[in-house]
Amino acid sequence: MEWIKLRSLMLSSAVLRLLLVAYGEWQDAHMEVRYTDVDYLVFSDAAALVAAGRSPFERSTYRYSPLLAFLLVPNSFIHPSWGKILFSAADLLVGLFVDAICKLRGVPENLRLWSVAAWLFNPFTFTIGTRGNCEPIVCAVILWIILCVMNGVSAVYLDMHFLLQKYLASICKVIQAAFWYGLIVHFRIYPIIYSLPLIIVLSKQGIDSSRKPNLTQWSSQQHMSYCNSRASSKASNCWSSMWLFLGGILSWNTIAFGLLSATIFFLLTIGFFYLYGSEFLNEALLYHLTRTDPRHNFSIYFYHVYLHHQLGFSIYEKLASFLPQLMVQLVLIFSFADDLSFCLFVQTVAFVAFNKVITAQYFVWFFCLLPLILPWTSMKMKWKGFICITVWMTSQMHWLMWAYLLEFKGRNVFIQLWVASLLFLAANTFVLLTIIQYHKYSPIFMPSATSDYTDTKKSE
Amino acid sequence: MSDPMGSFFGFLTIACKQIGTDSMLSFSLEHEANSYNENVDLAGNNSPRFVGCWPCFWPYLASSFLQHGTTFESDFHGYLAQEFGISDTCKGLASNIGTLGILNLDRKLNGEGSHRHIISTLRFLNQADINSLVGTQECEAVIIERLPVGIFADPFELQHLVNHKVYSDVAVFGDKNLELPSSLSNRSIVEIHMIIGNENSSSAETIVQLPLHARYPPLDGSGYMKVKLESPELFLRCRPKSLKLEPCLWILIELNDNAGPAKTVAWHVPAGNDAHRNIVAFATFASALICALSVFVFTIYFSKNNFVQVPPVF
Numbered sequence: 146m147e148w149i150k151l152r153s154l155m156l157s158s159a160v161l162r163l164l165l166v167a168y169g170e171w172q173d174a175h176m177e178v179r180y181t182d183v184d185y186l187v188f189s190d191a192a193a194l195v196a197a198g199r200s201p202f203e204r205s206t207y208r209y210s211p212l213l214a215f216l217l218v219p220n221s222f223i224h225p226s227w228g229k230i231l232f233s234a235a236d237l238l239v240g241l242f243v244d245a246i247c248k249l250r251g252v253p254e255n256l257r258l259w260s261v262a263a264w265l266f267n268p269f270t271f272t273i274g275t276r277g278n279c280e281p282i283v284c285a286v287i288l289w290i291i292l293c294v295m296n297g298v299s300a301v302y303l304d305m306h307f308l309l310q311k312y313l314a315s316i317c318k319v320i321q322a323a324f325w326y327g328l329i330v331h332f333r334i335y336p337i338i339y340s341l342p343l344i345i346v347l348s349k350q351g352i353d354s355s356r357k358p359n360l361t362q363w364s365s366q367q368h369m370s371y372c373n374s375r376a377s378s379k380a381s382n383c384w385s386s387m388w389l390f391l392g393g394i395l396s397w398n399t400i401a402f403g404l405l406s407a408t409i410f411f412l413l414t415i416g417f418f419y420l421y422g423s424e425f426l427n428e429a430l431l432y433h434l435t436r437t438d439p440r441h442n443f444s445i446y447f448y449h450v451y452l453h454h455q456l457g458f459s460i461y462e463k464l465a466s467f468l469p470q471l472m473v474q475l476v477l478i479f480s481f482a483d484d485l486s487f488c489l490f491v492q493t494v495a496f497v498a499f500n501k502v503i504t505a506q507y508f509v510w511f512f513c514l515l516p517l518i519l520p521w522t523s524m525k526m527k528w529k530g531f532i533c534i535t536v537w538m539t540s541q542m543h544w545l546m547w548a549y550l551l552e553f554k555g556r557n558v559f560i561q562l563w564v565a566s567l568l569f570l571a572a573n574t575f576v577l578l579t580i581i582q583y584h585k586y587s588p589i590f591m592p593s594a595t596s597d598y599t600d601t602k603k604s605e
Numbered sequence: 606m607s608d609p610m611g612s613f614f615g616f617l618t619i620a621c622k623q624i625g626t627d628s629m630l631s632f633s634l635e636h637e638a639n640s641y642n643e644n645v646d647l648a649g650n651n652s653p654r655f656v657g658c659w660p661c662f663w664p665y666l667a668s669s670f671l672q673h674g675t676t677f678e679s680d681f682h683g684y685l686a687q688e689f690g691i692s693d694t695c696k697g698l699a700s701n702i703g704t705l706g707i708l709n710l711d712r713k714l715n716g717e718g719s720h721r722h723i724i725s726t727l728r729f730l731n732q733a734d735i736n737s738l739v740g741t742q743e744c745e746a747v748i749i750e751r752l753p754v755g756i757f758a759d760p761f762e763l764q765h766l767v768n769h770k771v772y773s774d775v776a777v778f779g780d781k782n783l784e785l786p787s788s789l790s791n792r793s794i795v796e797i798h799m800i801i802g803n804e805n806s807s808s809a810e811t812i813v814q815l816p817l818h819a820r821y822p823p824l825d826g827s828g829y830m831k832v833k834l835e836s837p838e839l840f841l842r843c844r845p846k847s848l849k850l851e852p853c854l855w856i857l858i859e860l861n862d863n864a865g866p867a868k869t870v871a872w873h874v875p876a877g878n879d880a881h882r883n884i885v886a887f888a889t890f891a892s893a894l895i896c897a898l899s900v901f902v903f904t905i906y907f908s909k910n911n912f913v914q915v916p917p918v919f
Contacts, residue, residue: 186761439821440821445889445892445893446889448877448881448885448889449885449886449889451821451877452824452877452879452881452882452885452886453882453886455823455824462886465890466890466893468897469893469894469896469897470897472897472898472901473897473900473901476900476901476904476905477900477904480904480905480908481908495900498896499893499896499897551718551719551875552718552719552720553717553718553719553720554717554718555717555718555719555873555874555875556875557828557829557875557876558875559875559877559878559881560881563885563889567888567889567892570892570893570896571892571896573896574896574899574900577900578899578900578903581903581904581907581908582903582907586908
């Protein structure tokens with residue numbers, strides 16, 4: 146694969162996306178079924194309202210940050226497809242960031258190219274940007290935050306030949322990461338689940354603050370676990386010193402990160418509240434937190450919500466749906482936070498699977514993190530990889546079949562659809578656990594050179 | 606025909622057709638309203654009812670219907686009688702219209718599932734009259750659909766159709782929320798304007814296709830809810846092609862299809878069954894718990910050596 150350089154990969158994906166945007170325009174104009182997503186029309190209308198000096202929330206079903214409407218204002222005077230081009234560009238940026246992150250961790254070129262291709266040529270990915278969904282922007286920002294965290298506090302010139310990384314090396318990274326994190330939580334609420342792992346990882350950085358951050362490098366060895374030489378007594382010490390942990394995560398880095406990102410978030414919230422009033426709060430924030438949409442979606446809770454819609458929901462029911470999610474998130478964070486990309490990936494998969502509402506666009510949230518963990522998995526495409534993909538896709542197709550019968554054929558198949566969603570949750574759980582089982586755990590940062598850790602350092 | 610007002614109106618109709626534009630008869634508004642309502646029985650089966658004159662600046666017939674404290678079930682005819690008066694200019698213009706009636710109105714609900722089209726086919730009684738009418742007048746059919754709870758029209762989709770020249774104009778009044786289930790939403794009115802007698806004037810029919818969507822209905826033990834779509838209100842509005850006169854007015858005529866019983870179309874929408882309530886609640890939360898516990902146990906087992914180490918406090 147050496148002859149396929151990154152550049153040609155990027156170029157061909159750019160061409161593919163341009164062609165798809167052009168095709169989308171043609172299909173919209175000539176066929177009954179539109180290529181463009183309904184959401185894109187909502188964004189465009191809201192952007193047109195902003196361009197006219199009005200509130201984007203006058204457009205019904207606009208439930209996003211006003212920032213998105215601002216970004217799409219050129220739709221009104223450059224071309225209606227400006228937004229799609231922007232999202233596709235964010236798509237390509239994600240590819241670049243994946244390459245940068247893997248390179249920083251010493252992944253060899255051919256594996257890197259496979260990882261980048263796993264994102265750029267994933268059919269799900271290129272359709273979502275070209276159809277006008279804004280998720281690629283969120284993915285790009287998340288990956289940028291990971292890059293910032295990996296590049297550390299110190300303004301050290303890292304010996305990279307990549308133009309992007311030359312730029313990266315000269316900016317104070319934690320501050321930047323905090324800024325973007327505050328922004329992205331405002332934009333889309335879900336990245337709040339990444340707060341704890343980010344803080345944990347940043348607290349590790351504090352150990353080597355005056356030195357070049359030591360990133361563990363990729364190795365071709367097939368160790369299943371980084372710390373298999375560690376005595377099990379260490380594990381029990383971990384449990385007992387959990388309270389020490391809380392004190393341990395406090396460092397200048399984490400405090401700065403926490404304060405700055407919270408400030409950015411509140412500034413944006415207050416600013417937009419001042420501009421657009423309570424409509425902004427209700428539509429862009431509260432709607433997502435209290436959403437009980439009874440219409441069918443992949444989530445196991447949809448039928449329950451529909452059956453109880455007229456009765457209202459008690460506090461116990463709300464709590465009951467929140468507890469599995471919380472339990473899973475916490476156990477994943479405390480097990481994997483050191484291996485940041487992997488932690489974020491498994492957290493996102495679990496978050497989407499246990500969420501009250503699941504739509505297809507949420508899958509992009511973990512698809513963008515998948516290329517970051519591929520170099521560290523010992524799962525081969527045959528047969529474990531193939532099985533995972535097949536199980537996940539089949540359960541999805543099964544659900545889609547029943548949904549089609551319900552929505553487009555008018556048959557009462559609510560029970561079957563609901564069972565299909567339970568099976569989808571089971572499939573997600575299976576895939577998640579398989580990925581965990583075959584992952585080579587490797588914390589991002591090398592631990593500091595104390596006697597406790599030197600014996601566990603991986604050889605290169 | 607002992608009613609003098611009724612016979613006056615009947616005379617007017619015939620006189621306009623045969624004599625010409627100069628018959629100016631003065632009615633008071635009150636009389637007009639009375640005779641308007643009585644005309645149902647007197648004018649005979651398929652003749653139109655002259656409603657009044659509609660100012661050009663007022664885009665939609667139904668726009669103020671919901672604002673006067675009326676409900677969806679209120680008498681639309683009574684509302685129209687109140688809204689439209691007859692002025693002299695109006696009568697003058699009306700005399701150009703002649704008689705039109707629709708032969709029949711066919712209603713068909715096309716499609717399966719939650720997204721369907723209601724197709725209304727209008728066939729005019731006298732096609733020659735239409736052809737001669739559109740020579741001098743610009744005419745549009747105005748269709749007013751009163752949608753029941755449980756069905757809605759998407760205003761954005763309809764606007765898209767206007768952009769593609771399928772309709773000349775469209776408006777939705779009432780509850781436009783696309784996402785709520787039936788139990789929490791209300792009825793709406795859709796008003797469609799379609800040009801008649803355009804390049805397809807060789808066909809005797811005007812076909813109006815309205816895309817509709819079903820909401821999630823209230824729970825029903827049978828598994829389906831039957832939603833009924835009543836016949837629409839049909840009107841014709843015309844104005845002279847050479848629009849030089851002030852004030853600009855449309856002549857509004859109501860088209861009756863008295864040829865048969867009211868054409869109601871039924872739509873069966875799948876509904877959840879409240880008998881499932883408890884089993885679904887139990888199984889949903891149980892599955893979530895089981896999956897969450899398996900992730901929990903598995904993760905701890907597989908990462909027992911990897912737990913986040915407490916970093917030395919600085």
